[in-house]
Each structure stands twice: as structure tokens, then as C-alpha cells.
Amino acid sequence: MGSNKHVAGSEEFTVDMSSERFTAEKQSKDKSGPVNELDYGYHPEMVDDFSRPRFFYDCCSSFLQCSVPPVMAFHLGSLGFLTPFKFESYKTEVAKVFEGNAAITLRSRLKVKVVKDMLQRTGQQSYSREQQQEQNGLLPHGHTNSETGKVTLQLQVLNEVVVDRGPSSYLSNVDLYLDGRLITSVQGDGVIVSTPTGSTAYAAAAGASMIHPNVPAIMVTPICPHSLSFRPIVVPAGVELMITLSPDARNTAWVSFDGRKRQEIQHGDCIKITTSCYPVPSICCHDLVYDWFESLAQCLHWNVRKRQNRLADISDSSDTEN
């Protein structure tokens, strides 16, 4: 590949450790602000992505739609959940990993399919294979569906699938199926189906508990649900979830995948979600436990403690301490 130069506005930089051809070089000349020039001698097919922010996601979500080699993710700026390594010391860090001092977290992903016209909807425009490719740069893995319908999109997501009301002011109304059985309807701003990795992202903002990436689970979190009692739930990895518009929904919904490929979902369409066979092996900086709690503290200020005691804490002290 020679020495392609790329300007990355991103704060993330990911190295695929499966090859010894790794020759990343940081050449920080004439950059302004957080921009970095990289000389990157590997994976020419990734080159385009390098000029973009959010490289890790581009790697994990779009490009690597199947098996993923171990990745070693560097943060160029502030620490992220997925980027425990400092870029400044990348040579040392990489060396240590090659020496074999590295733990791996297998970050599970979700395999998502969007099926159009599955449920006998009429008057539906269909997309040609060509259109799809142009639209999202992805080859649909399958073109037909066992039931009926057309699989118009299939991809792997690392964080979450979000179904929401899109630009509409109306509440979305979607039905959630688990292993073929309707388990509940979601009335509200939408619903998030996330991996444990995604539990610290949008799902956390929507009120979910945070799940360590080693827990084999899928999290379902409503977004501003109309029902006060709609608490997030955690189901076992491997179940098949399906989301459709509720029959009585007066509006369409919108779906996005790791924040991307945003598209409309209409009556008759469905989104099928299950655990992917292709997790992302992510190299730990310290270990599974340390990295995660360090990220919780650094990225989310989880349980940041106030030195001072709550006032109630020192109550009655006149009675007991005198």
C-alpha cells in the first residue's frame, strides 16, 4: 500500500492485530488541533474509512460484517469505552501485546436483518439490489426470506439498534417479539436493543443498568416510554427478537444501527435481531475488570463520590458523639 496519508478527525484509532504487517506510524506534522496524519500500511480496503471519524465503528459495523481479527483500539483524545489504549505510547503498547501480555474481551455484536413486505403489505416500493448497494454500501447477505419478504439490509452492530419516531412528533408504537412470541408493545419515543457494549451508550442515557461486555445478553430499553412501569429488561444472548410496527400504529418508525443507516419502517416490515456469531475480540489494556470500571469512571463519571457527607449522615451525632 505504500504510504497513504490520511487525515483523521477522529479520536479513535484501531489496529488490527492479526497481522504482523502492522506498520502504523504517526507523523504529526502540520496538523491543527486534534487532527492526526497517519501512515498506515495495512488493510487497503480500510483506507477510505481512515479519513473519517468513528473509525472503530466503521470497522466493526460496516466493513467487518463477518469474522473480526483481534483489535487494539487507541484513543487519540479522551478515553472511550472501546479505546483503552493511549496513542502516545502505541509502540510500547503494541510491543507488549505481541509479547503475549494481553487479555481479550469478546464483545458480542447483534446480527440485524431488515425484512420488507414480510407481513403482506401492499403498495410497497421494492429496492433493487443495485439501489441497496448504493444506499448503504453493504451487500445484503440474503435476498429472500424464508417466510416471505425481502431482506433489504443485513449487518452486524456493536452497540445498538434503535427504533424511534424519527422526525415525527407522534409517539412510536412498535411490537416486540421474542422467539416468535409477542412479549410487549412499546409506546413512547422508541426502543433500544443493545449489546452489553452498547449498554453504556444510548441505553444508559435512556436509564438502563450497565452490563459488563462479558455477560452474554441482549438488553431491551424503552426510550421515554409512556408507561411508568416499563423498566429495561435483559434477555439471554441467542434469543431472536423481532420488531414491527404495531397494527394500530398511525405512523411509521425509523430504525438506525449504531447510529447509522437510518431508514423508515412501515407496516409489514420487520427488524430481526439476534446475537451475531462474530463478536469483536478486543484487546484489553489492563484486564476485563479494570478496563471496564476505569471506563465507567472516566467516561460516565459512574458513582463519582462527593467527599463531603450527606447532612443526614451526621445527624443525631449530638446524641451519640457527645
Place this chain on the structure above:
Amino acid sequence: MGSNKHVAGSEEFTVDMSSERFTAEKQSKDKSGPVNELDYGYHPEMVDDFSRPRFFYDCCSSFLQCSVPPVMAFHLGSLGFLTPFKFESYKTEVAKVFEGNAAITLRSRLKVKVVKDMLQRTGQQSYSREQQQEQNGLLPHGHTNSETGKVTLQLQVLNEVVVDRGPSSYLSNVDLYLDGRLITSVQGDGVIVSTPTGSTAYAAAAGASMIHPNVPAIMVTPICPHSLSFRPIVVPAGVELMITLSPDARNTAWVSFDGRKRQEIQHGDCIKITTSCYPVPSICCHDLVYDWFESLAQCLHWNVRKRQNRLADISDSSDTEN
């Protein structure tokens, strides 16, 4: 009063500004750690309290059970919601206030009565007036009740009245009345009735929204309620709340007032709570708005922001920024 010396282990120090006899002097000789010696020429009846932590509460809750002069609350250590002034610069601060540069927040308090045997309970031990005084150092304001029952305790609280399960492992079951009408039953660890001032204390820990002290309101917050839909509520100042054990409660409950005077509540007893006629005029350091939001940030890390963007934030950037 001469020059009584007191050793305060507290991090709060409150000055009653209603008298020009104020002569507080900080004489910081031979102290160890956060201990301060104070020469205090006012309010001899407060003297005893000075050797105790949590002086502000002692003043506002116990001692000053009626009208309260404007108070100027200093923190000797870290900032608190009620103590916006730094003690180090108390002379300047006090001088400024005397020059008239001070805004006042009227912090509402709750007037609370515990009525025993109100609801035809039998086999109830009664407390003599003497016992009560010994128990809690308070003169009961009334001795009889318009209905029946005996008012065994009446006091003003600044933060909250907490009814909980006490040492029991059992859920508490209490009924909540508003202006004489049963509005709901609380099944869980208990319930907090708080002022806006108290909304940033225990009620916040239990999940309540935070209310500026100038909002004339009373907040009712369940503690770990059994019902998923039991959201905290805010009712207008001036309503009368009443709490009793539910008729089917298998256990007693415990009540405390600003974390103190903890006592058991049995079948037939009731706790009556309303807004006190005697708010605490608290002198602002800057102004009502600044002081409160400063405290939210400092004491509760409210909306501490992470510099880094959420990953989802920079999604789709490949589409838009290229």
C-alpha cells in the same frame, strides 16, 4: 456571655444576623485537623450545640422551633447546600451582608406532629409530658388533639420526614392522606416527605427531581417502592399530609425528622405534616439562582459533563463530513 470557647467538629457554622451583638471570632490556635475554636458572644442557649456537628440543623430543627432570624451559614470544610459562605473570609462576608448586599431565600420547613392513639388503638403506653421532654428535649406544643389522641411530638423540619421499616426486614406499609383523603398506600422501604431544601438530600438519593427552595411545594418520594410505577410527586405547600400504618400492615414503621428523633409508629398512631409558618430566612452568598445551581454542581455533581462526545454522536459523520 464573655468568651466561651467551643470546639466544633462540625463543618458548618451559622450566624444569626438579627442582632448586632454578633462578635464571632475565629481563634485558630492549637487545633488539629478540621477542629476550630470559636469565641462566640451570642445566643448563650446555643452554646451547648456548638460542640456538636450539624449545628445548622440543630439550630433550624430543634432549637428554633418557631420564628427564625435570618441565618448566614458558613461551611468550614466542603460546600453544602445550606452553607454557601466560606468561613475563611467570614469577616468580609459578614460585613458585606451588614452593608445590605444580601438576598434572602426563605427556606420552607415542615411542621410535623406525631399523634398517638388517635385511631382508637388499645393497649397503648402513654408518655407523660416529663418523659417527652427527657426523650427529645422538646416542649410539645400541644398536648391534646382535636380528634382524640395525644400529640407526643411537634417540631419543625428543614429537610424531610422519613417513614421507613426501621430495623425490620419487612416492607413497610403505610397509608398517605392528603387533606383528609387517602391518596395512596406505600409498600416498600418507606416514604420521604420533604421540603424543596430536602429535595437535594435523601429524596434525591431515592430518585426525586430536585426542587429550587423558592418553589412553595412539598415532595412525596417513595423509598424503593414495590410498585414500578410509583413515581415521586410534588404537591402544593399548605396541604396537610397524614401518614398512618396501613390497616393490614404486619409490622410497625419508624419515623425520623431531619434524620433525628427516630421513633416507632404503631397501629393507631399518625404523623401529620404541613408547611410550617416559620420558614428559615437564609442569606444567599450570590443570589438565589447562582447559589442553588452552584450547590447542585458542587455537592451532587449534577450534570457533570464529559468532554468527550458519545460515540453515537459522531455517527454518520462519514456521510456528512466527507
Place this chain on the structure above:
Amino acid sequence: MGSNKHVAGSEEFTVDMSSERFTAEKQSKDKSGPVNELDYGYHPEMVDDFSRPRFFYDCCSSFLQCSVPPVMAFHLGSLGFLTPFKFESYKTEVAKVFEGNAAITLRSRLKVKVVKDMLQRTGQQSYSREQQQEQNGLLPHGHTNSETGKVTLQLQVLNEVVVDRGPSSYLSNVDLYLDGRLITSVQGDGVIVSTPTGSTAYAAAAGASMIHPNVPAIMVTPICPHSLSFRPIVVPAGVELMITLSPDARNTAWVSFDGRKRQEIQHGDCIKITTSCYPVPSICCHDLVYDWFESLAQCLHWNVRKRQNRLADISDSSDTEN
């Protein structure tokens, strides 16, 4: 007015009680489903609205942008927070009210102004007065602003002003000012500024406590905030809130008013919100307390209780009950 016939698909029906000319007649002939025909002899300017759902909001939000007469709101279907009266018995209900047996809740509203180009933004398209009228059917109350900028919209809202990320997948970044002082920045899906009436609507879905309509307050609730510690806050009625895009916001935001008039907010624009001088006097069915708690229970299933005890509740019973 004669006998205009209107077909209302709505489940709400509101009667303005300030005039004895009230002659509402329900003539339920040839309707299908929940559709009702009404003979309505008052307020001809409301006539158009009658053929629309959400009449109460149309009345309170759009039409009656100033002083509002007492309203008596009927639900044609299921009970709502704003519609305590059953339509079936409207004659009796109205008669009772005319006899003087009615309590009034003054439901506060928010006065909202959208100011364009207030903060020296350039390259901004300006709207002519004519365009505005066509766009939103409202006469802007003022055309110029004391600072600079153009008031492009001014209206009264009964529930809430919502600023969100609109169709974008990006987090919104807005700054919140209170009485001219920046108090915090909101990073997340958006922010809701609501009345107590609105506290049981979208704000409740976003996690806020619920505020009785008689509490003079404004509630600020973040929508899926990035920060775990961003709890909703309640500030006194009468403060002036202002919302702008954060200087570093990479995207625009969208604002809507009681779910309507959705429009984009760009750098330099601002939204000013304060308590309106024109609350909506709403006639209670029973009284302030009963109506509200009845609605909480009926509409939100607030603290719906399970008969069965929590299992932990009966623990240790072998020890104590034997």
C-alpha cells in the same frame, strides 16, 4: 350561530363556561365509531377546530393566546388529565357547575418566544410577517426584540416546550439560561421545559417527578441525557428560561410547542420561556386533589399495587410467626 354541525374525531370536548350562551347539544345520529356530532352555539371562531382531534389543546395552545375563560373539559372516551368530565352526563355536569358547585384549577401556561438572529448570526434567512402567519396561523405578538433579533413566534403552551435533535441521529447540544445566567448545557436527545400540567405528559416519560397543577413552578427535564447525573429540576414560576444551541453544537436542534409548530433552531436563535400571565382556569370535576390523583391512577397507573406481597416481605416469618 344557528346550528352548525361538526364531526369531532377527538376524545375531548371543551366547554367555555364564561357565557350563558352555551347551548351544546349532542346529536348522535349517523355517526360511526367514536365520532360525535355536536351542535355548538358559541365561539364561531372555534368552529373550524371542532372537526379536529385534540380540541382542548387547539383551544388552549393556539386559539386562546391570551386570557382564557373557565373551561370544562369532557372526555368522550377514556379519562385524561385535562378532561375529568364524562360527556355522557354533560347536561347534569354543566348544570351543577352553573349552580356554583365547582372548584377551579388555574393551570399555568408557558409564554414562549422564538427569536431569530438574536445572537449575531449571519447568513440567516428572515421571515416576513406574512410568511409567519401562513406558516403557523399565529400573529406574532412582537416583531422586534429588545436586544436584536426578530420574534418569529410567540405563543402560550399548556404542557411543554420540547427541544430535541429532530430527525438527526446526533445528540443535541443546547445551553440553558435562567434569568440570564447560563446554568447548564444539555447533551442528549433534548430537553423538556414543562408546566406542572405537562409534568404528567412527556416529562413523566422522560423520568420527571409529577407536579400538581397548583404548584407554581416550571420543570426542566433532560431527554436521555448523556450525563448519568442529569436529574430533572423544578424552578419557581416566573423565572425566565432561555435555550440556545451550544456554541460548539455541530447540528441544529428542533423545537415544538405542545407537540406542534415543530421548527428548526439554528446558531444565533433562541427560545425564551417564562410563565404566562394567562393560565387556563379549568373546572374541577370533584376537587383539585381528587381529580389529580384520580387521573394519576387512571391515566398513568401511578403506584398500581400488587395484592401479593413481595417475597422478601414474608421472610423470616418462620422465625417470628411460629
Place this chain on the structure above:
Amino acid sequence: MGSNKHVAGSEEFTVDMSSERFTAEKQSKDKSGPVNELDYGYHPEMVDDFSRPRFFYDCCSSFLQCSVPPVMAFHLGSLGFLTPFKFESYKTEVAKVFEGNAAITLRSRLKVKVVKDMLQRTGQQSYSREQQQEQNGLLPHGHTNSETGKVTLQLQVLNEVVVDRGPSSYLSNVDLYLDGRLITSVQGDGVIVSTPTGSTAYAAAAGASMIHPNVPAIMVTPICPHSLSFRPIVVPAGVELMITLSPDARNTAWVSFDGRKRQEIQHGDCIKITTSCYPVPSICCHDLVYDWFESLAQCLHWNVRKRQNRLADISDSSDTEN
């Protein structure tokens, strides 16, 4: 074995399916209220427990501290999470199971050890083996600890271990270790370490997400934490958690196990918690999915939906539907 008669005040009834000797007979003569007489020909060592409520817990928590045969749990009254079967039709239900039509959920349990004096505390009273037995009816599985200290209690819990402030008004301050590393300190009412089974009990009341019993995980949930950002976390089954008093804690804490065996924890003591090797095989009524969601709906009113639309839902309808 004969025909022991037992009077159960409980609403649960559990059948051990591992033996064909099962001969339970319900002989509902001369009982009052929910009391049932049972003729039960199995497991004479359980007999004592039969006269007590909360039998399932007694079985799973106390008695069966090692391997547990498949259990089939009947509710005698209202449905519970652990008791999907109706007692009325127990003969049919049992027959079906014997025919082989049954799915099993392995409900994980926590193995908990209380170690006294582990951390060089002095002046500590030690318990003799006899005292322990009297105190809690349990044989300690081990008597010494690999480090130092004395294991004073070891048991299996099905729901949760709760560490709280006990009868004190003071906040508890405990440190939480994961695999030997301090991960955070808990300042608040306490902390809950629960199984997925327990996630729908006390942990749900404290705000946790709800975890399907098939997810191999341990949930850590703070109770009314002082820190606004202390969200519950879910860690993988198999990690070892340890809880101690924080060195600066001014008070002791109290621990209980499935709501029982409540005891004080002092400086130097520690509680060790890990996933038990002995899950409870629990026979499903329908299947894993159905039973759990049915229980969520029935027991917790999870996402109970209001028929009526939120008002905001039908906003703008005048614009779109006319």
C-alpha cells in the same frame, strides 16, 4: 412416612420432582381462609418447614444448601415469579411434567460467606460453633479461611444479599471488590447483590433493570445512593465479589440473605459472594420466555399499557388529518 398433616399458611407450595415417591394430596377439609392441609409423603426433613410460609425460600435458601433436585413451584394464591403453577390443578400439572412435557430453568444462586476478623480487627468477640448453630440453624460449611478470619456463615441465596445501614439513621459506607480489586465505594442506604431471579425483587424496587433468569450474571444495585450517577451494574456470573465496611465508615452495616439471617458487619469483617455451583432447577409452566414475561406482567405490572393515547400523540393532527 405415613401421612403427616401440615398446616401451611403459605401461598407457595413446592414439589421436589426428583422422586417418584411424590404423593402430595390436598385434603381441604375444615380449613379457614387460605390455609391448606397437605398430606405429603416425601422428604420428612422438610416437614418442619411446611408449617411456615415462604416454603420455597426455606427450601432453596436454608435447607438445600447444596445440590437441589428439580422443583415445581405452585402458588396457592396469587402468581409469583417463582411459582408459575396453580395449585388447584396440581394433579394435572404434575402428571404433565412426569410425561416429560417440561422445560427447566436453572435459577442461579449466590454462594455467600461471612468472614469475621479477616482484616486484622482486634477486640472482636468470636462465635463458637455452637453459638452459630443456635443463631442461624446452619452448619457453617467451613470453619477456617484461607487468609485469616473465621467463616461464620456460608449459605446459598436465591434472590439477593443486602447490605444496609440497619437500624441506624446514618448512611452506610461499604467498599465493593471484584476479583480482589476495589471497584467502588457505596455511600447510601446500602447495596444489593442479586441473582437474575432477584432482579425482579428488591433490586427492581431499587431501580435496577430486570434480568431473565437464564442470563449468567450477578447484579449490583445501590440502595438510595448518595451519588446521582451510581447506576446499577451487571457483571458476569463467576466473578468473586467482596464487601467490607469502608475504612472511614463511622458505623457498622447489616447484611441479610434473601431477607433473613440479618446480622451486623463490623470493621474487619467481609462478605464474599460468588455464583453458586448449585443452581435451582425450576420447572417451567409454559416455557422460559412465557413464564418470565407472564410474571413480569402479573407481578410487577411491567409496561401495563394505557389504552388512551398520550395527548402529545395526537398533536398536529389538525395539520395532518384534515
